[in-house]
Amino acid sequence: MRIVVLAGGIGGARFLRGLKQAAPDADITVIGNTGDDIHLFGLKVCPDLDTVMYTLGGGINEEQGWGRADETFHLKEELAAYGVGPEWFGLGDRDFATHIVRTQMIAAGFPLSAVTQALCDRWKPGVHLVPMTDDRVETHVAVELDGERKAVHFQEYWVRLRASVPAEAVVPVGAEQAKPAPGVLEAIAEADVILFPPSNPVVSVGTILAVPGIREAIADAGVPVVGLSPIVGDAPVRGMADKVLAAVGVESTAAAVAEHYGSGLLDGWLVDTVDAESVTRVKAAGILCRAVPLMMTDLDATAQMAREALTLAEEVREA
Amino acid sequence: MRIVVLAGGIGGARFLRGLKQAAPDADITVIGNTGDDIHLFGLKVCPDLDTVMYTLGGGINEEQGWGRADETFHLKEELAAYGVGPEWFGLGDRDFATHIVRTQMIAAGFPLSAVTQALCDRWKPGVHLVPMTDDRVETHVAVELDGERKAVHFQEYWVRLRASVPAEAVVPVGAEQAKPAPGVLEAIAEADVILFPPSNPVVSVGTILAVPGIREAIADAGVPVVGLSPIVGDAPVRGMADKVLAAVGVESTAAAVAEHYGSGLLDGWLVDTVDAESVTRVKAAGILCRAVPLMMTDLDATAQMAREALTLAEEVREA
DSSP states (O other): OOOEEEEOSSSHHHHHHHHHHHHHOOOOEEEEOTOOOOEETTTOOHHHHHHHHHHHHTOBOOTTTSBBBTOOOOHHHHHHHTOOOOSSSSSHHHHHHHHHHHHHHHHOOOHHHHHHHHEEEEHOOOSSSEESBBBOOOOEEEEEETEEEEEHHHIIIIIIIITTTOOOEEETGGGGGGOOTHHHHHHHHOOSSSEEOOSTTTTTTTHHHHSHHHHHHHHHHHHHHEESEEEETTEEESSSSHHHHHHHTTSSHHHHHHHHTTTTTSSSSEEOOOGGGHHHHHHHHOEEEEEEOOOOOOOHHHHHHHHHHHHHHHHHHOO | OOOEEOSSSSSHHHHHHHHHHHHHTTTEEEEEOOOOEEEEEEEEEEEEHHHHHHHHHTTTTTTOOOOOOOOOOOOHHHHHTTOOOOOOOOOOOHHHHHHHHHHHHHTTTOOOOHHHHHHHHHHHOOSSSSSSSSSEEEEEEEEEEEEEEEEEEEEEEIIITTTSSSEEEEEETGGOOOOTTTTTHHHHHHSEEEEESOTTTTTHHHHTSTTTTTHHHHHSSSSSSSEEEEETTTEEEEOOOHHHHHHHHHSSSSHHHHHHHHHHTOOOEEEEEGGGHHOOOOOOOOEEEOOOOOOOOSHHHHHHHHHHHHHHHHHHHHO
């Protein structure tokens, strides 16, 4: 079975770990969001790709969900001592190595997709991890700060400001000119099922879908497309998805997110049992829907979610 | 009193610490060797400048004489795990920050001299540390390896090969086209005394003198030029100076090094007491000479060496 997953960071990575347990023999291609990539200290940092790679490769800091296990922060302390920031982005000493290798390879002329493959040669995540594009896309968030309307990098909005001010708009700058990375459209065309994990529908899955060609390829693939709600009981399971949903005029409910994707793209949708009453509304939008436990409390619970998603995909296929 | 010192790495840095104690009110300009600079992992590394900066700024690893105190090597371990080398060059996590800041500033268009000043804003070494040039000079060593004659970077010869094969030639590549960095010729012209610390006469002091204009400025400054022998009892005090002295046809003795500099450049020369018999030979070459203890066993012994050098400079002036 060939599965394609559109993944953001922590939520996507944890779901993938469950999916690998649920479908150990599946051939899984992960199309990773790169809209949250950021250049820091002259280095190219790809937080979502790295979170997937470290999580599946056994190098993740389990408690915080991002960054490396057994990490130290001496380099960052020294940069601060030189007065060089930003200090709000937590790059550890071990993590820096990934960004140095990536930056060197890019400087040597390799596209990000080839670099990602080279990094994965070490981590062996057990999936094909492909960035959504080799082109530069950078998600910016329009906010009002100190009475002034300005656009900040997504990481600045998310990490420094902790989404404490309303997002007035979310713009994946460069997406319109971006091309899907080699392998992306091929994987979608050959997929048996396509999954949207409980990742952020705006800044993670939404950014991937903003790369011209990807949304169309998914809609035209002719295979079940099934998603899992990142909203449980009207609140994001983790992160601050509600803040960026508001920016695109979508209410923070499991049903509204399904409608936001729409039946032209989405065939099946899992909501949490606490949102069981929204099943009717999702079905009315032309999307198969079922209520199951959606909290990724541990690996077994996450694997069960993945099984439910694959079962729903079967139902879509048979419908 | 204005003192100019031509410095390499460890020997130069330790001597400078003694000089600062011996002449606390002196205005000291250090012209640093950059011929051993190396680009690693996309970063510009300046070992000699950093050794001076860390030693005088209180950040040096005292035991090894280079690199940072309280250092970890997690980033380097991770680079090795990615298969990215070289592994033979010991960059620590804290040390990396210096190279990242330097590389970023150079990429932003600042010359190395301005970058060095910015780094020293943090370390406050108590001297004006100026690279010999803002241009790229890279010392290469011609060796025979595996039956083949090839040129290797000085760091590869010194650190990886540990000078285990004969140096057939030492070439400061790019020196002929290099210009002295801003402040170098001015400091020499305004100096009251110029000192050659017990640094390597070929790859440290020799490389600085290879930048067109510097040797001439020193010879024409009309002030005492006094050096301290890095060779004690026919062997280098530390390092492997004998290996590179052989490459330029100079025997490894205190007297031969003085003759190598020559009376056109050098006015006074200190040899160690064990080399007292060479005083006559050095004087015969037209260079004032005295035998004093030259082992930098501790700060007081080093300060005493600096005082002897300044005293000899006075004698030169009065001669």
